[in-house]
Amino acid sequence: MNYLEFIDSLTLNACPDQLDPCLQALWYDATGDWNTAHEIVQRLDNATAARIHAYLHRKAMTGIQGTGTGTGRLAHRIQKT
Numbered sequence: 001m002n003y004l005e006f007i008d009s010l011t012l013n014a015c016p017d018q019l020d021p022c023l024q025a026l027w028y029d030a031t032g033d034w035n036t037a038h039e040i041v042q043r044l045d046n047a048t049a050a051r052i053h054a055y056l057h058r059k060a061m062t063g064i065q066g067t068g069t070g071t072g073r074l075a076h077r078i079q080k081t
Contacts (some may be wrong), residue, residue, distance in 0.1 A: 022048045029056060 001009070001018060009016050015027045021040055029037035038056050041049040
């Protein structure tokens with residue numbers, strides 16, 4: 001799945017099964033389910049998950065509501081690595 005397909009998938013009713021767990025977390029965050037996103041990355045032990053975990057906590061602390069902008073940038077970055 002490329003970046004544009006990921007962004008388009010945000011209109012689906014369910015997270016696509018083929019997404020990497022980090023992208024699944026970003027998908028849930030972008031669709032307003034912070035708790036599921038947090039649960040996913042908290043179970044993972046890698047640098048990408050740690051970045052997403054930090055992003056989620058910064059977002060929660062600052063009260064940012066999901067516009068998908070930050071999520072989209074992170075998704076694009078993850079797909080490049």
